[in-house]
Amino acid sequence: MELLAKLAKYRYGHFAQEIPGYHIAHKVFDSYGYNIEAIGVDKNGLMIEELKKTKAQIVYITPTHQYPTGATMPIANRLKLIDYMRSINGLIIEDDYDSELAYNNRPIPSLQGLDRGDNVVYLGTFAKALSPSIRVGYMVVPSWMMKLYKESYDAHFARVSLTTQLTLATFMKEGHWDRHIRRIRTLNKKKHQAMKEALKKHLGKSFTIVAQGAGLAILIVPTKKDFDWKRLQTLAENAHIKIYLAKERSGGEFEAVRLGFGGFRLEEIEVAVEAFADVWKSM
Structure with missing residues (x-):
């Protein structure tokens, strides 16, 4: 999250977040000096019309399982949000922290998968579905952010050991991850x-x-x-x-x-x- 806030600062200064919402996101972006807007949520997640009334260029959302209300953003709203953020050349941060653990509903396509531009960062973690002790997360970033990432990232300060990363990659490559997800679900x-x-x-x-x-x-x-x-x-x-x-x-x-x-x-x-x-x- 800190790396993302650092990278996005090259382009943006106004940040919006769902309220109620994940407190760590607010802390991180506030520490990097962003102007922060609080956007309400309803049964469909983030209230997009409320977002449009702000100067926010970045919006952080948990659309699949809104934290903490549990609301799911419908696909129509996802497309509407993508269109709006694309029109202002903005950035959506999609935190998909536990989408593997849905028990009743069919999966809805992620905003990152629906996006046809370069306007979504997708965040995921293995903490919920695998183990919180390994503390491994990942980002899928827009192409324009990759250059900034390569310039800013210092492997000497990686917080997850390469051994853990390579073991997890092998675990997934050999099909164990898919079997594990089916079992724990x-x-x-x-x-x-x-x-x-x-x-x-x-x-x-x-x-x-x-x-x-x-x-x-x-x-x-x-x-x-x-x-x-x-x-x-x-x-x-x-x-x-x-x-x-x-x-x-x-x-x-x-x-x-x-x-x-x-x-x-x-x-x-x-x-x-x-x-x-x-x-x-x-x-």
Whole structure:
């Protein structure tokens, strides 16, 4: 992300981002002195008409699984955004951080794949689908950015060892990656369903699911009004349960509890939800 902010600075100075959205992107581009615009999201992801009212030349989006609301940008909106950014010679940063982990919907073509110009940078990572410990990400950049990249990149400061990169390349070349994705998608779909069923069983009608069907978490909100989120955190802490709230890492007004299932074995999920339910019901 830092390298991308550095490269894009040669052309651009105004940056826009979804709000709520990924807090690290805001931090990185702010540290490079960009003027930053916050653009709202709705059920279709980034609000394009709102973007058009700004001076933003770069827009950072998570279109396949919007972070943190879970919205998916329809293909019509993707084409509309590409057309607009091309008309201003702008740049779309498409962060496709967990598209391999979609359980219900058919894949929608990436903006980078739909783009017929040089206006999209595609970001991907192996942290979600393979292992967070290897911390390997990648970029597919426009041709004009490749020259800048080659001039700016210093191999002496690579953050991922060449051994890890070459091992991963071999893993993919030999077909193990495709088999791994099929296996974990099947496993995580079962975990996703198990968590949904456990939530319905132990929380009853006290909650609403606001994001599901992809990734490694389900987001819920309470049905009751005037919910005290800080008290929930305190009660959970007292019960030795760590909870994650959406607003802590995404800004904006969107708030929800992020219930991850990726780190649990299938048989552990109901036990975890039951423990969380004891705290939730005490609110």
